[in-house]
Structure formats: C-alpha cells, structure tokens
Amino acid sequence: MLETWVVIFIPFAYLALLFAIAYYADQRADAGRSVINSPYIYSLSLAVYATAWTFYGSVGRAAENGVGFLPIYIGPTLMIALWWVVMRKILRISKQNRITSLADFIASRYGKSALLGGVVTVIAVIGILPYISLQLKAVSASFTTVAGAVPGVGDTALWVALFLAAFTILFGTRHIDTAEHHEGMVAAIAFESLVKLVAFVAVGAWVTWGLYNGFGDIFARVAAEPALSPMLAPFGGVGGDYSSWIWLTLLSMLAIMFLPRQFQVTVIENKNEDHLRKAIWLFPLYMLAINVFVLPIAFGGLLHFPAGADADSFVLTLPMSQKQELLALVVFIGGLSAATGMVIVETIALSTMVCNDLVMPVLLRMRALRLNQRRDLTGLLLGIRRGAIVLILLLGYLYFKIAGEAYALVSIGLISFAAVAQFAPAALGGLFWKGGTRRGALAGLTAGFAVWCYTLLLPAFARSAWLPIGFLEHGPFGIELLKPVALFGVGGLDQITHAMIWSMVANIGAYVAVSLLHAPSAEEHRQATLFVDVFKRPAGGARVRRGTASASDLFNLLARFVGLAAAREAFAEHARGGNAADLVHFVENQLAGVIGAASAHIMLASVVTEEALTLDEVRAVLDEASQVVVYSHRLEQKSQELERATQELRAANARLTELDRMKDEFVSTVSHELRTPLTAIRSFTEILHDNPQLPAAERARFLGIVIKETQRLTRLINQVLDVSRLESGRVEWHESLLDMREVIEDTAASTSQLFRERDVKLERQLPGRVPKVRADLDRIVQVVVNLLSNAVKFIEPGRGRVQITLAEEPGFLRVDVRDNGPGISPADQEVIFDKFRQASDPLTGKTQGSGLGLYISRRIIEHSGGRLWVTSRPGQGACFSFTLPLVNEAALGKAA
C-alpha cells in the first residue's frame, strides 16, 4: 500500500499540471498562435477513445476470453479507413454550418429541428451514463487498490464524481466561445493520451520482461495450464462465436463516429481538415500500441493470482504485489489520465448538447421568462452547462450504484456503445441520402432507443436486483416471447449482439419507412441539400432564407450570447470579409456556434422580420431552375429548327440550280431541235433554187423532204408552245364526256398509216362497253397518238407488234400501250418523262424525237386526274400505261 496522502497528493499535482497545460494552450490560442494546430496533437486527442475501459477493462476482458478486447479497436481502425470519405464530409459540413455537437449536427440536417436535437441529447445522456459510471468505478477501484480503504471518507466513487465535476467545470466552461472550441482541453487530453500510453506500455513491459521472460515464456506457461490453454485458440469456446466478434467490430465502427466525445474531438475541435490525413494512420497505430501488452498482462495476472481475482485491476495489482510502488503510482496516474480525459470531454460535449439542444430551446420558447430582453445571456449559458456537468456526473454515479457493480468494465461500456450506435442511421443516412426526413429520423431514433432500453438497460437494472429478476428470466408478465435477452424467442446470441440486431432493425426500418411515407418540409429539403451536396457547392451557397433586420438588433442579439467584446470582434471580422446582405446568416452562424443551430434559428426569428421560407418560395426557386431548363430546352429546339431550315434552304437552292441548268439545257435543246429541220429545208430549197434543170423526180423527192421537215418543225413548235402553255397554266381545257373506246378506235385509224409504213402490227383489245370519263378530247387523243407513235418509233420494222388495251378498274379506266421493242433501262424510266429527255436507243446510241412528247402527255393525264407511267425490262419491250378517273354517278347525272 502507498501512503494515502501520496495517493491523494499525486493526482492533485498531476491534474494541476493538466490545468497548467490547458491554461497555456488557451493563452496561446487567444494570442492567435495555437499549439494544437498540428496533426500529431489532433491524432493524440482522438485517443481520448482509450479510457479506463482500455486501461483496466481490456485486461479484464482478455483474462475472461482472450481476444474479446480486440474488436473495440479493430472496428475503429476499419471505420477510420472510411474517414477520408465520410469524416471529411462531416468536417466540411460542420465547419460550414458551425455545428457545435452531435445533436446539433443531426438536428441541423433535418431542418434545424429543436425536437430532434432534444431527442438526440436525451439518448446521448442516458446512453452515456453507463460509460461514465465505468470511469467512476475504475478510478475509485484503482484508488482503493493503491491506497487501501480510507477510513472516514465514505464512498470513494462519489468523491471521484464530484471532484471530476469540479475539474471539468474549471476546465471546460470558463468562458463561452463562438465556435465551441476548447483548445486548452484538447492540449490537455493530448498530453493525457501520451501519459496513459507510456504508463500502460511501462507496466506491460515490466510484466513481460520483469516478471516473466518475454512473450514466449508467458504463453508457454499458459499453454501448460489446462484451465487457461483454451484461451490460446479461443473462438468457438471461451472467446464466443465469430458472429458476436463481428458484431462487436461493427458496433465499435459506429461508436468511434458517434460517441459524443469522439464527435467533439474529431469534428468540433478540428482545426484543419488536412489533419485527418495523419490521424487516419496515427490514431489506429496508437490503438495498436496500447493493445500490444494487454494479453501479457492478462495472462500474467491469471498465472500470478489465484482464480477469481479481479482481472480488471491486474494492471495495478501486479506491480503492487511485487512491491513496485513507483510503477503502481505511474499506472494509477495513467488510469486517472484515461478516465479524466474521457469524463472531461464527454461531459463537456454532453453539457453543450443539454444546453444548446435541450434547455435553451425550451427556455427561449417560454415567453414568460422574457429571455429576449435579457442584456447578457453568457452567464445563463455557462450556468446551464455547469449544472449539466454536475448532473451528468451524479447520474453516472447513480447508475454505478444501481447497475454498475454487477458488471465488468467492458460490459458496462458496451451498453453505451450500443446506445450511441442508434445515431448511425440518422447521421450517416442524412449524410448520403437526401430522402431522409425529420419524422423518419425521429421515428428511427426513438424506435432504436426503445429497443436498446428494453434489451440492455432494463436487464442491467434487473441483474442488480432493482427490477425483479423474473422479468429477465421469464419475460414481462411471464410472456416468454418478450424476454428482453431473447426477443421473439431469438436466443443463443450474446446480449450485445441480440440488442444490436433488434435495435438496428427497428431503427433503420423506422427511419427509412417513415422517411419514405412523408415528404420533407422546405427547410428540411434545403438542409438535406446543404449536407448531402456539401462538396458540390461553394461554401455558404444556396441560402434561400430571406429576412431583414437592423444591424444594431443583430449586434445586440449576438452580444447577449457571446458578450460585447466578442460580438464587436465578430462584426469587425464580418465587415472585413463578408458582404452586408449576408449579415443575418453571419449572425445566425455565430449564434449557432454558441447555442446550436436550432436555438439560433429561434433566436434570430425574434429580431429578423423574416419572410418565412414558405413552400411557395421554394417552389419559386425551383421554378427558376426549371425555367432555365425550359429555356435551354427551347434554345435547343430553336437550333434544331434552324438546322432544319438550313437544310430546306440548301435543298431549295439545289433545286433552283438544277432548274437553272434545265432552263439552259431547254434553250439550247430547242434551238438545236429547230436548227436541224431548218438547215435541211434551207439546203434543199437552195438546191432546188440553184438547179432549175433538176429532173422532175428528183425535184419531187426534195420537195417531199422539205415538206416533211416543215411538218416536223411545225410539230416541234407546237410542242414547245404546249409546254410553255402547260407550265404557265394558260391552256384552255375543253372537257366533255368521252367514250374511251371511240377515242382509241379513232386514234388507231388515224395512225394506221404510220404502222403500215413501218410494217408494225397494231392489236386492239377493247371491252364491249366502258363508262365514260370526263376529259379534253383533243388532249387525250394527243396522248394516245404520242404513245402509239413512240411505240412504233422504237420498234424494229417488220417484226414489231403493238398492243393497246382498255380495261375498267375500280374508280378509273386504264389504257396500256405495250410494244415488243428493246425496252427501257430502269435508269431511264423516270427521266424520259422530263423535258427534252429521251431514252437513248440501245442499238445506235442515238435519240429520236423532240423529248417533249412524254412530258406533255404526263402533264395532260395528271391534269385530268390520272396517272401515266411506264413498266419495262430491257429486251422485253415496254408498257406505257395511263389511267383516267371515272366520273361518279351523281356528277354524271348533273352533267347530263
């Protein structure tokens, strides 16, 4: 045993040293030369994760089942691997929104909901109580171990609680900071992290190499001990099954994110996002280092002490048993460091939450208190926080008294882990899923917390005989299905795994289901976007809230919460950097840093005549956005239309060019066609004129040629005139009812001379009677003559045969003129209907005729309402067909 006064004096001296460090760091921070602005200090401060649980409890756990202490540190290592994605996002969001605590974070995400912040706070406080009681238990036990029972002081744990409360108040609530930074505290806990690591490694090394002969020696002795050897391969036996090991890993992954003190040091106290880079590997390394000697100490204790000794205090009792009192004192200080670090940060974090998210929102809503008119609220804020610290520690003490003594340290701590894991769905979900709503988060948190209370908290009370034990063994009112440790008959799981599975099912289920059932409000939607898309928009962007307030009102408001000097400084800072229109948001942000987002929102509403952000406004903003979309859509349409128009223009241009070319061609063809007969006429008449003594027969032959050429010329001129009349629409049509049989008979008769000349046979196939059609007789005759003479023209004399057929088809009459000539190549079949286009003779390559006949014929038939076309295959003759519509009966009757 150490002298009692030493054991009391040394901790005081140590805590005084801490206080000095904190004071120094605060001074430096005020001077603008922060000592904690370093990734190494940041990493060490994260090691506040290692508490009395790690320092004393891990050994106890290891002595119980070998590997059971490890998931608590391996889980966080795995989670930290995700920090580059997850924590960086949380850091960015928290800095932009001046988040002051975990409750503030979740409340902000879901539309700055005061109710949600309150619920998170309540869950956090109740959930953390076991964890705090664990520290009290460990410190008081360690004190009793090194100093022995001190007569006349009563309950050591109560004294420890009160002492820690006083220390934390001195430490963390000396003044109010607009950003909720506690630089002094961070410096102190970073130092404590070093102390506890050094102390633990020192005792571990002493046990391993002082008490025994290295690792191999210890493990060899354990292997030789039949009672202990199963611990060397513990899974499936003393170490429990794999699934509970994995569940502990997952639980610890969530705890490292959502323990209020971890959130405090990782997010709130972070000075620079980039510090994360070093912390991502340094902090896991710290955890690895502090765990290396856990097993040697545990096994050393098991080998050294008789069975049944308290394994949670092996770290201390081993050196004590060997009269290593200085080492024991170092260990005691290390354990004290671990416990005080946890208690200080945890209670500061919780008191901030209690003040900002539980008490202030309620007080601010109570108009009777007239808080709005109080000049200075900094005193009130500090008072609430100090009260909260004392209250939390006393509640922790109470839990220790009620439920703590029946459990080992780690088992107590795990209950708290499971409680804070309930924040994961709402917090992580809200980080990546915009669809999560306030109601969903509330439902999830409440459901998860209720299951936690039922499956972990109540059994803890029952085990300590504060509730009837029958409740645990047979379920409430004897209903076996509702047994808190085997809900719905699911047994065979350890208590933590069982509670985790059911609470997560309830929590995630309720969160997702309720979120999907209700649409978020405008404010929620805005916050969701701010959080989820934090990397997609510049800082402070997308603020839709509008309001007007006088600068002096805003100044007074801020001054009431942070004090005059701080408010003056803040305004000066804003004047240097920001724009004036943004002052409302600036003040809200500053206030949020002191009293949390939800409270700041309420406070600001009192001075800002705010046009509340209605759904209409949000809709307007959305409309603006969608108008831009519509506009760009229209632009796109316009450009498409332009493109289409351009294409049409290009096509029209091409057609014009073609027409121009055709006109030129027409003129040159016409002059050529005219010149040929003229030249013939001229030369033959010159011969006749110059040679009067020409024989009569010769003269008659020449005159015949002249006449023929003249006829050709006349025909050609007539055709050209026809074309020009047809094209300009100046043709006079003399329509009458025609009997096509007569038309064809007459035409065949009048062209019979032509057929005889070329020795071509003309066959007629005419039905007995056909209905009449309405058309211009002369024009139709012209078409039939044209088709017949065309047929004759291309046919080989002697063997030729032309067949003309008349047939009635539904709605029209059809005339086919078929020949057995050379046929027309597919390429020529359309062009022959163009002006001056002729099919070249496949035999001679020459063309015959003017090339206007078919063009004119087609115009006539089309004018009469029919169609003219050709079907042909080269070598097998051609068939020109046209149709004429039948006159319907009514029209016929009228005409008659």
Place this chain on the structure above:
Amino acid sequence: MEQFDVRGQRLAALCLLGLVLFSYPVLAVFNVHATIAGIPLLYVYFFVAWGALIALMAMVIERPD
C-alpha cells in the same frame, strides 16, 4: 473537390479487406493451437494483420497525388 477520389476508394477497399481479414472464415484458419516464436498463431496473426492494414492505410493516404 471530388468526394470519391482515388484515395477514398483505395481506403474504402482497405476497410473491406479488413472486414474480411477479421471475420469468419479467415479467423478460423488461425484459431488453432500453434505458435510462432512461442506466441500463439492467432495473436501473431491479429497484430501482424492489423499492423499491415495500418501500414497500407498510411501508404495510401501519405502518397503524394
């Protein structure tokens, strides 16, 4: 700044690797009564694998862009 840069993806992959390393069935492979230098295989495995994982994390995060 991209949310899921290469570094974040590599670290996430390491997290998955860790989940595999520290769960069934990999743990069952080492849950035997055997020793390396006098230390039980399972405990050697835990600390070596854990240390290696941290080393990989450090390499990924500290590697210059």
